[in-house]
Amino acid sequence: MTLRELGFESDAPVTGLTCDSREVKPGYVFAALPGTVTDGRKYIESALENGAEAILSTGALELPVPYLKSSEPRLSYAQMAAKLYAGQPQTLVAMTGTNGKSSTVEFLRQIWAFAGKQAACFGTLGVQAPKGYRPLTHTTPDAVALHKTLSELKDEGVTHAAMEASSHGLDQYRLDAVKITAAGFTNLTQDHFDYHSDAEDYFMAKARLFAELTPSDAPVVINTNDAYGQRLAQMCEERGQGVMQVGWSGQDIRIDEVMPRASSQIVTLVVEGERHKIELPLAGEFQVLNAVSALGLALVTGIDKITALKALENLHGVAGRMERAGQTKDGAPIFVDFAHTEDGLDKLLRSVRPHTMGDVIVVFGCGGDRDPDKRSKMGQVAAKLADGVIVTDDNPRNEDAANIRKAVLVGCPDATEIGDRAEAIREGIKRLKPQDCLVIAGKGHEQGQIVGTKVIPFSDVDQVKWALKELGHV
Incomplete structure (x- = not known):
């Protein structure tokens, strides 16, 4: 060229x-x-x-x-990248929203694969494709990395791909030269207010995916549980797009009933007017929401309903998303989750409650150099929904970790403060009684802790396994 x-x-x-x-x-x-x-x-x-x-x-x-x-220039850069690294899978779905993007695109990949398609997905958790896993550095990659990834996937024979679309990526034109087949929306809650001026600015960045980047004749799947989803659905309908509404209030795929079991859920769905009962092999109501978004996107991209519903019964969880990291010798489970917003923590704690006969204990912190307004709010959520709260460090980055913890503790003044995250996890496990549950929130799949400008190797899942061994549970 x-x-x-x-x-x-x-x-x-x-x-x-x-x-x-x-x-x-x-x-x-x-x-x-x-x-x-x-x-x-x-x-x-x-x-x-x-x-x-x-x-x-x-x-x-x-x-x-x-x-x-x-x-x-960012738009020009994206257009150049698309020319220089041409080609993408025939079917490409872009998923946006505050919470649930990673799980939804992975569930969609699994449904496609179950239906016999050569499928891939990419975003926060890296690239998952038939040829294996490879990492990425951003939820929505730099335009060059994005088009290189799409071109490579096509060359590998991938026909169906799902990608996460972050507000940063949308605002910075990274997706503007991508040919989108269908788009989805999960929800919108407070996040990234270090970048966006307010909630309206954040919403409009997300809405670009639908109003400007998705063709007007392409289908969209929107969770209409919140006011932003309802507003977005109306915007898309006014644009002439085919809108599939999903969720508890979804007109096209409605969650009718959820009955929790120890590590699964019996879910009754009303899909296009017909009732279907499935066993979803995942814990947590938010996983039901992610699964129905994936189901909707599978349907609008050509997967038949019976095959897609059967695929839901064969889903497996995503790393760091309600991931069962281990259990005590008395059977008390320990979950690791990426929840790092007020809404994410709320959904996580509400989701484990129906599966827990005893107490719910949570270990969490907040990241530095990111949206300080959410810290006390997350503390309030923890104090309200958990029976025991341990406030620790997340990724302090360039802030004083003690000051971050202090801000969180404003919302949960009775919580225990343990700055050392490994020690906080050990303390959480020590507190577990039979039928209790421990939730470790904030970092999920991450393999490092960012302190200053350094990334120190750290995995919540590994820390759980080591602590269980040290405490005689293995």
Whole structure:
């Protein structure tokens, strides 16, 4: 491919594209993108020293190489990535919302695979495809990483793919050159207010997926349990899109009844007017919501209803999402979950309650450099819904961990404070009696703890296993 094919006034060949000057090699286009933390234009000289063939940016710049000025350089960057790394699976579903994206796209992948499709999904948990797992660095990858992933999946024979669409990714045009077959929405609650100015700004970033990026003739599946879902459904209907409404109040797939069992749930669904009873092999009401969103997306992408419902009875959980990490010798279960918002923690604790005869104990903290307003609110949720609360560190990042804990404790003043997360997990396990349940929230699948600028190896699941062994439960 040449620079001219990407919009430059030059026929020089292009060997790559990046917005990180450190990754520039001879023949690369460097996208000097303005950012929230730093301005990519500061690194143009470094990119040129590394052999950049051309520069994409904004504003009037005098450079010794071909330069493309763009009023929306992030959009131009995404469009270039789509040309340079062409190709994507024939069916591509994008899923957005605050909570449940990772589980929903993974459940959809499992339904597709059950139906015999070559299926993949990617997002927070990395890429899961027929050829195996590989990691990703962001929920919605950088535009180049995104199109490389899509192109690779197509080359591997994947025909059906589901991806998470974060508000950051949508706001920063990362998905603008992707061809979306169908889109889904889970819910919207407080999160990322360190990036978005308010709830309306956050919602409108999510709504871009439907109003601007999903074709008007493409189907959408929306959980209408909350006011934002209902508003989004109305927006899509006014646009002329085919809307499938799901959830407890869903018109097309309605959850009628849920009966918890020890590690599963008997769920009665009304699907397009017909009642169906299934056993979902997962604990937690929120998993039912994720499963019905996946069911709806499977139906609108061509999977027949009976096959899709049968697939629900064969689902397996997602790493770090209500993951059963172990149990005491008396049978008290220990769950690890990614819940890191007020709504996520609320849903998690309410979900384990029907499966627990004794006390529910929760260990959690809040991340640094992220939305401080939610800290006391999460503390209030824990105090209200758990019988025992231990406040610990999450990913302090560049904040003082003790100050973060102090803010959380405003909402749960009677909680126990243990900064060392490993020790907090051990203490939670020590407190377990027969028929109790321990929930460790906030980090889920993560394999490290971010302290300052360092990532210290740390896994909640591994800590549980080590603590159980140390305490004589194994």
